[in-house]
Amino acid sequence: MAAHGATDGILDDLDIAVLLPCYNEAATIADVVAGFKAALPGARIHVYDNNSTDGTALKAALAGATVTRERRQGKGHVVRRMFSDIDADIYIMADGDGTYDPEEAQDLIRTLLSEGSDMVVGTRRGVTEDAGRQGHAFGNAIFNRLYRMIFGTGFSDIFSGYRAFSRRFAKSFPAVSGGFEIETEMSVHASRLKMPVSELELSYGRRPEGSHSKLSTYKDGAKILWMFAMLMKETRPFAFFGLISGGVLAMSLGFMTPVLAEYIATGLVPKLPTWVLSMALMMISFMTFTAGLILDSVARARAEQLRIHYLTLSSVHQSRHQVTLARGEAVSQTTGRSGKRRAA
Incomplete structure (x- = not known):
């Protein structure tokens, strides 16, 4: 499927999937889906509804997204399901709360292709404000520092939910986490396999009126700390x-x-x-x-x-090369048939 003109023609014929895990995001999901449809016209938009009770699934479907329900509660379960279900050359993952700008997905894809990366993390500009919640801002700073001490300096914002992936990242990622600690596991997976990764600083907005964060500063912080310990035990x-x-x-x-x-x-x-x-x-x-x-x-x-x-697993560049070869063969066959008709 082509992303028509999304990145100045370089994404033609690449299959792009936008993955949006959601839990009670009815206030924002329709605008988020519309934003990605405008930014990446050829991409498939998938919304995975995680037991929402506010009509998130209906609003996403009306906005034109393909909606799938994941009954096991937790973002980690949703990500595992998304990566299992969807086949694509490039995956864009974002939150459904409207804090990420869909137009910047083009920049993530450009970086993924130009730098030959398997994952590009959209680091959040102004994340220290964290939508007005200072507890989250302090936790972000502490956990990012702790991550660098344990696993290395490859990432500066391990909790960003705005990322681009290659197919070989998505299909090699085991995804054992159940909740919001899934982003940490992604970063450790990339570091463990020494994958080429990139970071790109992007804007980070506030939630609109009527939208509320699902994070619990202390409960989710404890889960993330436990995940750090488990990942260190498994990888180091x-x-x-x-x-x-x-x-x-x-x-x-x-x-x-x-x-x-x-x-x-x-x-x-x-x-x-x-x-x-x-x-x-x-x-x-x-x-x-x-x-x-x-x-x-x-x-x-x-x-x-x-x-x-x-x-x-094939990389994005290998997929592009295969598409180019197929396109060249199609042109050759068409030219050959035209030549035969003229000769006749």
């Missing part, structure tokens, strides 16, 4: 278990030191239970460290398997 087990091992070893030495000092001074061990506890903690520390070493090898093997699967 040596560092994860090394930290635990170091902490337990420090406790062991803390209990052991006074007992050793008294033994050196008097030759006696009056606090035998403390000594036994310190030795047990030291054994646990060594076992945890060993587990980290073993699981690190397992994690590397899993990453290699994921990388091999990822490389079997």
Whole structure:
């Protein structure tokens, strides 16, 4: 399907899908769908309704979107379903709350193609205001800093919901998260497989009157923190278990030191239970460290398997090349038939 003139002709014949996960966004979804239809005339607009009770699905359908219902509550479940259901060359994912500008989808696609990326993140200009909620702004700053400490410096806004993906990203992404922590998992997945990724600073608006955020500062913050821990355990087990091992070893030495000092001074061990506890903690520390070493090898093997699967999927540039070849063959056949008719 062609995106007619969306990006100065370079997107002709590429299949583009706009994916909009929604939960109670009736106040904004019709305008969002209309905005993407105008910005990307050849794209397919898919709205995934996550048990909305305010007529979101009806308004999206009336606006011209294809509406699918996902009954399992949570954005992560919706994203997993979207990536499973939809086949496309390029995927644009945005929220249905009207805070992202549909016209800037063209810039995301241009960046995806020009830089050969598998994911482009639309970092949010003015995100520190976060639609007027300072708690979210503080959480964004803290979690982005924590992400860079644990997983590296590849991303500056891991919670942005405005992204462009290649097909091989979408079809290689396992999506195990259930809620808003799904964006973090996307970033870790790209870093783990060393995918080419890009960032593009885009505008970030406020919700219109009557639209309300579904985020809970403390509840969702705790979920994201837990997801950080789980992703670190899965992707960097040596560092994860090394930290635990170091902490337990420090406790062991803390209990052991006074007992050793008294033994050196008097030759006696009056606090035998403390000594036994310190030795047990030291054994646990060594076992945890060993587990980290073993699981690190397992994690590397899993990453290699994921990388091999990822490389079997065609990139956007390969899809464009195939379209160009098909177009050339069609032109040749048409020219050949025309020549035969003239000769006749």
